[in-house]
Amino acid sequence: MSVVALRNRLTQDDIRRLVKGENEEVRASAAQKICRRMDAANLTDAERGAARDILDLIARDAAELVRRAMAVTLKQSRNLPRDIAVKLAMDVDAVALPVLESSPVLEDEDLLRVLEHAGSGKRCAIAGRPHVAPIIVHELLDSRDERAVSIAAANDGARFDDAAYQRAFAEFCENPVVMDAFVARSQLPLDVTERLISHISDTALQRLVSHHALPPQVAVEIAEGARERATLDLVDQAGLAHDPKHFVQQLRLNARLTPSLILRALLRGHVAFVEHAFAELAGITHAKAWLLVHDAGPLGLRAVYDRTGMPSRLYPAIRACFDVLHAMEVPHDTAGRERFRRALAERAITRFQGIPEDDLDYILSRFEDDDEQLARAG
Incomplete structure (x- = not known):
């Protein structure tokens, strides 16, 4: 099965617009249509190989708009070949961010490669992924990027191990943006909850005591006015x-x-x-x-x-x-x-x-x- 055979699943016009479109808007529209059809189709292995050739062609298009069309369309697709996903993830932010935020085909080693030379935008995209492994969390902490770390702190899918929590408090305890972000997590270890008390804003404290269990003695002390500006029910x-x-x-x-x-x-x-x-x-x-x-x-x-x-x-x-x-x-x-x-x-x-x-x-x-x-x- 060749690219020619795959055209039967698309149209002659789709391929022609992708290769010879008069401007980048036309090629981007064709790329979006092709990617959407490829993702929805039940392709054979041979057809998948042909589709890969077309996707690689799109990924090498000189126009950012065309590459972004593919990134946005296939950002959550399991049919996006991993090496092409990595190529997109290494691209400029406009192309890379949709894939970094949600592509399921990227693995931890791919994300670590991206983080070696990533700017804040890419770090933030990775920090907000549905699943962020501890090794990635530590890499984000290494960057000392306040915005990226705060996104990870608020993200239930970012797995903070004990060492990561300790590092976050050691390195960002005086940073209210990061400390307040932890309150957004649906679950917090009790010892982390206790440590947050003295490092978060009044507004965040109210959310903390409303949505998270506090260690009993801490709850009693706050209720008795140990921190007068807080009210605890x-x-x-x-x-x-x-x-x-x-x-x-x-x-x-x-x-x-x-x-x-x-x-x-x-x-x-x-x-x-x-x-x-x-x-x-x-x-x-x-x-x-x-x-x-x-x-x-x-x-x-x-x-x-x-x-x-x-x-x-x-x-x-x-x-x-x-x-x-x-x-x-x-x-x-x-x-x-x-x-x-x-x-x-x-x-x-x-x-x-x-x-x-x-x-x-x-x-x-x-x-x-x-x-x-x-x-x-x-």
Whole structure:
């Protein structure tokens, strides 16, 4: 199979416009059309070889616009030959960036070759790739390029190993752009979260405490005003805690495990936290507290509640919350969880009118935050 045979998949006009187009706009349009068809076609090995010859021809076109047309069209294609992808990645930024940002055929060694002589634009493109290996992260740190490092810091796909986190703090701890960028990650190791506290802006700190679990003692200290300009809602930190038992113990040591906090957490749907709180206050295991809390009969919850020492006047509100909770299914998606929280609070408040006014005001104030979360979720 030759290039001539492949023309049957395209058209004579496509090839003619690519080779003899009167200007670069015409050739770029032909290149885009050809690349799109080649990527969509189910080519045989022989046809793939012929297609490769055409792609190589495009990659060597003197006009930047033509080469960019191919880069943009095939930037996410697995049919782009690796050596041609590397050639495009070594090209000027206008051609290289689309491929560097997302081409799946480029390997780590290819990216390292590019980084040897890359400018900031190419470093930033690589830093934002869907998957960035630790070796590439370290190379970006070596560049000391603030913009590229901050993009990697915010990119969940950039894998920071322990050494990379340590280097980032050692080399960029006084750089608020880089430090703030780490807050955008969906997951952060607890020790990294703790170290970020003293290096990020007020705005970033608010995002950090809203979206990431903090080490228990750090959460308590911030809530108590160790950093006065920060406000920390321990209720939602209870839901973010990776180790609820430890978090509860720290709260109790700091006299922060209050009945009001427990009720508010329950109204926000943080059931695991409440189970551990009951276990801690009642002096029983979490497993036993779980069984009593979720006992289908009327006595289990009452028994564990009485052992906690919490005021009897709050029991009807706690009972109402669990009755509503047991009748609902907890969703796993973000938008579903926000709707669940609101529905839980509304139904519990309707069922039991005796919720203390301060706690009721708190829950109603959080509805606005839930509305914002739902709006962001679409």
